[in-house]
Amino acid sequence: xxxxxxxxxxxxxxxxxxxxxxxxxxxxxxxxxxxxxxxxxxxxxxxxxxxxxxxxxxxxxxxxxxxxxxxxxxxxxxxxxxxxxxxxxxxxxxxxxxxxxxxxxxxxxxxxxxxxxxxxxxxxxxxxxxxxxxxxxxxxxxxxxxxxxxxxxxxxxxxxxxxxxxxxxxxxxxxxxxxxxxxxxxxxxxxxxxxxxxxxxxxxxxxxxxxxxxxxxxxxxxxxxxxxxxxxxxxxxxxxxxxxxxxxxxxxxxxxxxxxxxxxxxxxxxxxxxxxxxxxxxxxxxxxxxxxxxxxxxxxxxxxxxxxxxxxxxxxxxxxxxxxxxxxxxxxxxxxxxxxxxxxxxxxxxxxxxxxxxxxxxxxxxxxxxxx
RNA sequence: CGGCAGGUGGCACAGCGGCGACUGCAGGCGGCUGUAACCCGCUCACACAGAAACACGUAGGUUCGAGUCCUACCCUGCCGA
Numbered sequence: 152x153x154x155x156x157x158x159x160x161x162x163x164x165x166x167x168x169x170x171x172x173x174x175x176x177x178x179x180x181x182x183x184x185x186x187x188x189x190x191x192x193x194x195x196x197x198x199x200x201x202x203x204x205x206x207x208x209x210x211x212x213x214x215x216x217x218x219x220x221x222x223x224x225x226x227x228x229x230x231x232x233x234x235x236x237x238x239x240x241x242x243x244x245x246x247x248x249x250x251x252x253x254x255x256x257x258x259x260x261x262x263x264x265x266x267x268x269x270x271x272x273x274x275x276x277x278x279x280x281x282x283x284x285x286x287x288x289x290x291x292x293x294x295x296x297x298x299x300x301x302x303x304x305x306x307x308x309x310x311x312x313x314x315x316x317x318x319x320x321x322x323x324x325x326x327x328x329x330x331x332x333x334x335x336x337x338x339x340x341x342x343x344x345x346x347x348x349x350x351x352x353x354x355x356x357x358x359x360x361x362x363x364x365x366x367x368x369x370x371x372x373x374x375x376x377x378x379x380x381x382x383x384x385x386x387x388x389x390x391x392x393x394x395x396x397x398x399x400x401x402x403x404x405x406x407x408x409x410x411x412x413x414x415x416x417x418x419x420x421x422x423x424x425x426x427x428x429x430x431x432x433x434x435x436x437x438x439x440x441x442x443x444x445x446x447x448x449x450x451x452x453x454x455x456x457x458x459x460x461x462x463x464x465x466x467x468x469x470x471x472x473x474x475x476x477x478x479x480x481x482x483x484x485x486x487x488x489x490x491x492x493x494x495x496x497x498x499x500x501x502x503x504x505x506x507x508x509x510x511x512x513x514x515x516x517x518x519x520x521x522x523x
Numbered sequence: 524c525g526g527c528a529g530g531u532g533g534c535a536c537a538g539c540g541g542c543g544a545c546u547g548c549a550g551g552c553g554g555c556u557g558u559a560a561c562c563c564g565c566u567c568a569c570a571c572a573g574a575a576a577c578a579c580g581u582a583g584g585u586u587c588g589a590g591u592c593c594u595a596c597c598c599u600g601c602c603g604a
Contacts (some may be wrong), residue, residue, distance in 0.1 A: 191558050212557070250557045258559090271559040297557075339580055341557090372556050400557035407556075422558045430554085447550070475561095482563065 156295065156364040158335035158396045164510045166389065168415035171505040174365075174396055176242045176294040178234060181209045183396065183417035184501050186408065187244060188423060192217050193227070193237040196425050196485040197199035198491070202241045204461065204487060208497030210294070212420050215287045216279065220270050224290035230310070232292035244420070245293035247326075249341065250401070251371065253302035261301060264320065266429060281325035285338075289331050296503045297367065297400075298326045300341040305375040312345035319343045320357040327361055330424055338397060345370055346379050355390035366391045367398040368416070372407060378382060381410050388415040405497060405521055409514050412501055424490035428481045431475045434493045438470070438521050441486040442486065443454040447472045460492035461485070 157178065174181040188195050188203060191214040195203045196337040203211065213233060218224060220299045230236040233243055251268070252259055258269040267281025284299035303312050306398040323340050330338050340358035344350030359365060368391075371383050384399075391397050392442035402408060403421020411419055424434065431443040440447075441455070450468040462471065462485035473483035497517075504513035 169574080187557095189558065196558080197561090214558080217558085243557085244557090246557050251559095253557090255559070302557075368526060369557070374556085398557090403556055419557095421556050422560090423556050426562085428557065428558065430563090431561095432555085478561070480561080510591080 154334050156396075158365065158394060160394060162452075162506055164239075164505050165508050167413045167510055169412050169501075169505050169510045170415055170417065171502055172417050173398065174242075174272075174417075176210075176337070178240060178242045178294050179209070181242060181418075182499055182502055184408075184412045184505075185209055185418055186403070186492075186498045187212055187420040188491050189420055189422045190237075191422075194232060195487070195491075197429060197480070197487045198425075200237065202217075202461075202484075202488055203239070203491065205242065206491040207490060207499065208241075210244055211239060212244050212246060212250070213237075213291065213293065214246050214251075215284050215291070216251040216268070218291060219248070219279070219283075219287045220277065224287040227291040228292075234292065239428065242294040243291075244295040244401075245288045245291050245297065247288065247297040247299040248279045249284075249297065249300040249302050249369070251279075252300075256304065259432055263321075265299075266301075266320075269499060281322040282329040285326055285329040285331070286371050289336065290442050292332075293336060295365065296330070296336050296338045298323045298338060299344060300369055302370050302373065303343065303345060305345070305370075305379075307345065307374050309345070309347060309350075311348055312343070312347060312373060315341040316345070316354050320354060323358055323361065327363070339365040339367050339396075341367045341369040341400070342387065342390070343370045346375065346383060351387050352390060355387070359390075364396070365396040365398060367400050367418075369400050371399065372401045377406075380407065384410055384414040384416070403494065405517065407449065408494075408497065408501075409517070412505075413510070413514070424494050426485050428486035428490045431482070431486070433486055434490050434521075436493075436520055439440055441481075442468060442472045442475055444472075454486075454489055455493070458489060458492060458496070460489045462489045 157172045157175040160170055161173055162212055172183040174220050187210050189206050190213045193213050195211060225235050227236050252266050255271060260267040265278055267275045268279060270277060276353050280300045288296040299322050301315045303315045306418050338365045342354045344354040368387050372463045398418035399411045399416045401421055402411060402419045403423030408419055433440045433454050436457040447468040453463045454468055454471060471482060500513060
């Protein structure tokens with residue numbers, strides 16, 4: 152039945168819930184835990200696909216809402232699907248547009264049927280529903296499709312979160328019914344419920360009953376304090392089946408990644424590395440480096456001496472700073488490539504540490520270098 | 524030599540009787556979490572406003588009060604000899 156995706160649990164850490172796994176999709180294998188770069192508009196900003204691949208990326212994201220508005224999923228379908236359209240032949244995961252219900256909330260009207268959007272591009276009115284989201288994602292041909300959910304704001308009332316979570320569950324059933332290509336595209340359900348444990352439990356039990364190929368934890372890392380984020384991780388992954396991949400949506404800082412993995416999460420994505428790169432910030436083995444800072448003006452050493460990426464092997468901080476201050480696109484390219492490599496490398500280190508039962512040691516070493 | 528137009532923070536501009544003076548860029552610092560993001564925020568003399576400070580070419584003058592009006596001078600640009 153779930154021929155679209157196979158998850159193998161390879162090894163479980165002895166002291167934490169961290170796990171080493173492998174996902175097989177129609178476009179290839181994904182070793183987990185895995186960080187997935189975001190390529191919203193069918194491109195990882197400032198990067199060519201081959202360079203994304205060189206950083207070690209195994210799978211990237213694209214976005215239903217954005218590609219629905221432009222160029223339109225029919226065009227992508229006619230182009231032969233998203234992989235071919237954007238020349239990325241490894242796995243692709245498409246978000247459903249659910250996050251835009253949250254991030255573009257002020258331009259939306261949510262009803263049981265779906266969400267009426269005002270396009271952020273030209274203001275035109277559109278409807279995104281579970282059925283429409285599935286149709287678009289079927290057109291795109293992604294390996295992993297996300298259910299159309301409502302990602303509620305972190306400060307919403309319990310009452311709101313509860314009804315929102317229930318609607319997300321009803322929407323999930325409609326997604327399952329509308330999905331036209333379950334043999335080639337795996338549909339993941341999304342757990343909601345805010346920061347209320349009983350609502351998370353309700354959500355989990357409802358969505359896992361549908362026996363989907365994978366599950367995500369949504370609605371966290373949306374601006375809440377870190378303690379609340381970790382609070383949900385303490386129990387939420389355990390509410391999901393052990394034999395299916397678990398995905399926390401929207402995390403990309405090392406500490407959030409370590410926390411998620413430690414609690415049994417396999418997949419995560421974030422715009423963080425690509426966005427901060429374009430804003431002049433690099434994640435390095437010794438912490439964040441804001442390349443804009445005047446102190447790097449005459450720093451002719453590499454961005455991160457311990458990194459093996461193209462930028463670190465060939466250019467100095469002084470040069471990267473110059474490029475950024477001069478507004479050169481090259482600085483976006485180099486910093487993005489570096490940050491993606493950094494998180495891929497971090498994922499590799501995490502996977503190896505789990506295999507060797509040294510996950511906690513790695514975490515401690517990393518924290519003292521990065522945050523110390 | 525004459526005519527005209529100007530001289531305001533590093534640069535470019537606004538203000539044309541109440542200014543301890545707008546905005547942009549540049550500079551400094553910070554933030555970005557399923558991407559409306561090459562974006563956003565703060566800062567850019569000191570004092571944390573009450574007899575002072577000061578980015579309004581200089582010096583006088585008019586006025587309760589002048590970057591703002593008048594006079595002279597010094598610069599700059601354009602035009603004409």
